[in-house]
Amino acid sequence: MPMIHFVGGEKGGVGKSVLARLLAQYYIDHERRFSAFDGDLSHGALVRYYGEYTLPVDINRFEQADQIAERAAESQADVIVDLAAQANRPLDRWMDETGLLQLSDELGIDVLLWHVMDDSTDAVRLLGKLLDAHGEGPGYVLVRNRGRGSDFSLLDDSEEKSRADALGAKTMDLPGLHPPTMRKIDRIGASLWAAANNRDPEAGPCLGLLERQRVKVWLGKAYTELDRVVGA
Numbered sequence: 441m442p443m444i445h446f447v448g449g450e451k452g453g454v455g456k457s458v459l460a461r462l463l464a465q466y467y468i469d470h471e472r473r474f475s476a477f478d479g480d481l482s483h484g485a486l487v488r489y490y491g492e493y494t495l496p497v498d499i500n501r502f503e504q505a506d507q508i509a510e511r512a513a514e515s516q517a518d519v520i521v522d523l524a525a526q527a528n529r530p531l532d533r534w535m536d537e538t539g540l541l542q543l544s545d546e547l548g549i550d551v552l553l554w555h556v557m558d559d560s561t562d563a564v565r566l567l568g569k570l571l572d573a574h575g576e577g578p579g580y581v582l583v584r585n586r587g588r589g590s591d592f593s594l595l596d597d598s599e600e601k602s603r604a605d606a607l608g609a610k611t612m613d614l615p616g617l618h619p620p621t622m623r624k625i626d627r628i629g630a631s632l633w634a635a636a637n638n639r640d641p642e643a644g645p646c647l648g649l650l651e652r653q654r655v656k657v658w659l660g661k662a663y664t665e666l667d668r669v670v671g672a
Contacts, residue, residue, distance in 0.1 A: 442512045442549050443670075445520045449556035450566040452525035455585040456556045457485040458622075459614060460522035464490045465632040465659070466666050473517035477508055480524040489631045499523065500530045502538070509540060513547050528566075532573045541577040551578040556614070559589025568600040571607065580609035581669050587616030612665040617658040621651050632659065 447460040457480060464486065467474040476494040478486040486494045498504045512519045523531065535541065544551050555570055557563035567582065582604055584592045595601050601611075625635045628645035636655040638646040647655065 442516050443518045444508060444512050444544070444549060444551050445518065445554060445670075446523060446531065446552070447521060447554045447556065448523040448527060448531070448570075449554075449563070449583075450526060450528050450570075451558070451560075451562055454556050454558045454563065454588055455583075455614065456480070456525075457483060457522055458587075459554065459556050459583060459585075460486050460520055461489055461632060462614075462659075462662055463520050463666070463670075464493060466663060466670070467518070467520070468633065469663075473515070474520060475511050475515060475517060476520040476522070477511075478522050479527060480522055482524065486520075486522045488629065497521070499527050499534060502534055505531075505534045506538070509538075509543065509547075509549070512549050528570065528573070535574075541574075552581060553578050554581045554583055556583040556585055557589075557592075557595065558585060559592050559594065561594060564595050564598050564600050567595075567598075567604065571600065571603050576607050580604055580607060582609055582611045583614050584611065585614045585616075587614065587619070587622075610669050612669050614665065615658055615661040618654050621647070621654050624651065625655070 445463060447456050449456050464476055474493065476486055476490060477497040478484055478494050479497050479499045481496060481498060484496065487496055497507060508519055508521055541551060553570065553574065555567050584595065624647060630645040634644055635647055636652055636659055638644055640646065
């Protein structure tokens, strides 16, 4: 059954694009078919690092957003969508006016909404708005980004978390990667595979020996979390 992963969180700077890139690399490393759409037209991280698999999409334009569901239905493979900050309103409108959840039921497609969070009050409030908008229709994954916060007790003790749990939401921890290492990955334009494995500067961007090892350790921890959520 194909699945559409909408990677959001509404706030900027909470790690949505990092999670989308991680998902793409997870699919590649596990030899699972997928395609991707980059809805963050300002930054375009998914297009930049995984351009072989990714097309840009403007969620505000229905004729472009339609490609997401059409791709999942036609390819019978999973689709990853990296959403920009403040994309929930146009996404909600498209899903509502298109009847996406009803159509996905008819086509046998699962819709999964990823809510990537830091440890702020805003992240919890925005989770409540997400649940208000979609209720029991889609699946949910709450992502506690440990690279953007260390104390998630506000979320864990919240009414919003209880509501999400009652709807069957899954919760995962995205481990933090050493910030200078992540900044270097972005500066040199490396995919996560290249960051962990490439040793030859002539073959493409590469990190130092210990930096590569840190990325491998980080990927291992992150993949263990993803196995619980999207593992076969």
